[in-house]
Amino acid sequence: MIFGIITAAVHIVLGALLGQLAGGLLGLVIGAVVGLLVGAPFGWAVAAAGTYGADPKGIFRFVVDHTWSLLNTVAGAIYLAPHLIVGHQLDRVVSQGSGRVNVVEGVSPRYATTIGTVCAGSSPRIQRHEDVHILQARLLGPLYLPLVGLNYVLFTIAPVWLLWHDHVNAPINRFTRYFEIGVYPHVWNEAIAYRIQGTPPR
Template sequence: MVFGIISAAVHVGLGALLGGLAGGPLGLLIGAAVGLLLGVPFGWAVASAGTYGTDARGIFLFVVDHTWSLLNTVVGALYLALHLIFGHQLDRVVSQASGRVNLVEGVSPRYATTIGTVCAGSSPGIQRHEDVHVFQARLLGPLYLPLVMLNYVLFTIAPVWLLWHDHGNAPINRFTRYFEIGVYPHVWNEAIAYRIQGTPPR
């Protein structure tokens, strides 16, 4: 419960700070409201699922996620809120003391997606892959999402990955496969995660 309250308060405080810097007193109020809209669902999920253990590891991960990796946590909170709006369910059993918020349903039945500490649509067979993304975000903090997005843009417009792509087993023979089989598994964060666990889509 305490982690959830603190998490919500951090979101509200960050929103108020950024809003105040951008638009004075009115901006502060708007920013605080946005922080509240994101922070309350995320704080509820953290408290309800017991995401962070009360041991030293749990406290350390909570602090990292709400300081150095706060950008990833906020974007993950937005991702969580959108899932909840669509009626997706929190997986309390898998989330408990894991340091992440798991959702039963994903964006697509074919893929699990992790943003910050929010993992949607995972299964025991691929959870380690998704945990790599959680670790990457914690390690790189505010650099993580910009580096991922930059890699997606670069590999979309300059497909150097074609030089080492497995054309025999995963041919790029239609437009959608360019992204699903080409760009996606070759960006740095996915390539590392697939190397640790899982086989890239073919």
């Protein structure tokens, strides 16, 4: 419970600080409300799922996720909100003590998606892959999402990955496959994660 309360409080304080910087007292109030709207559901999920253990490992993960990797945690909290709004369910068993919030349903039945510490649509056959993304975010902190986004943009407009792509087993023969089979699995964070677990789409 305490982790959930602190999580919500961190989001509120962050929202208030950013709001004050942007718009003074009114901005502070608006920012705090936005932080509450994002942080309260996420804090509830963290508490309900028992995401962080009370052992040193769990506490360390919590501290990292709410300091160095806070940007990723906030992004995950924002990502979680629509899942909860449409009625998606927390996977409490899988989340317990894992350092992540697992959601049973994903955005797409074909893929699991992890943002920050929120992992949606995963399964045992791909969970280690998704955990790599959480570790990447914790290691790189505020650099993680910009670096991933930059790589997506770069590989979309300058497809150097075509030089080492497996054209025989994964041909790029229509527009949608350019992104799904080409860009996506070659972006650095996915390329690393697929080396740990899973097979890139073909």
